[in-house]
Amino acid sequence: MSESALLLEIAGLNAGYGEIEVLHGIDLQVRDGEFVCIIGANTAGKSTILRAISRLVPHVTGTLRFAGADLAGRASHEIPALGIAHVPEGRHVFADMTVEENLLLGAFTLRHQPDLPARMDGVFELFPRLRERRAQLAGTLSGGEQQMVAVGRALMLQPRLLLLDEPSHGLAPKVVEEMHDAFTTIHRRGTSILLVEQNVGLALDVATRGYVLESGRIALQGSSAELNQNPAVRAAYLGI
């Protein structure tokens, strides 16, 4: 692991909905500049970790810190301004708005918006197809293009940490590849990424480090190379 500063620090995190506890004592860190993935089966609690960071889970105890700030006292609407952008599961675009309008909404919470055209240009460099379709209604885009809008909207915040929840779910292999190339570029540009994926092979391909979540507990962690070689990971998730 690099020696860069701790960006996201989760320790002893318990979280749940109503009476039901879903996460049991999660310890997870993302250092500044890292690309980390969380892998695991259906209902393991992957999305709940991201939602806990974004303060979208009602019952949370434990340590949740970002760039030295305690997230515990924050409301969900305060999170983007801290530098955390969350692309949730499913492609949530505003169907009746254009690509451009969707992207602008991503920067809506910014107090100062002097460089919106430059930010949008950065998104278009990453996803050239969105530039071509900037005036098109988002609801008429393909699934892959809608996912590009969802990711682009998050990037309009120029976040320090990007939370991605199954961004390649349901997309054609070629689009998935495009998407993952984009994540590599985003990471190279300096954004830290926490990626949730059910496609374990893909996740370990793009991320440098990973956590394996099983029934709300971290079962394994290591570099992507280590996890790729791990017999349990290979048997359970890579079908080898």
Ligand SMILES: Nc1ncnc2c1ncn2[C@@H]1O[C@H](COP(=O)(O)OP(=O)(O)OP(=O)(O)O)[C@@H](O)[C@H]1O
């Ligand atoms: N809003 C909610 N209210 C009650 N229970 C919920 C809620 N959201 C999730 N859960 C439950 O929490 C558990 C973990 O869900 P979560 O969405 O975090 O899993 P996941 O690992 O992201 O799964 P998937 O791979 O299917 O997306 C599941 O058993 C789910 O039913």
Ligand SMILES: [Mg+2]
């Ligand atoms: Mg999920």
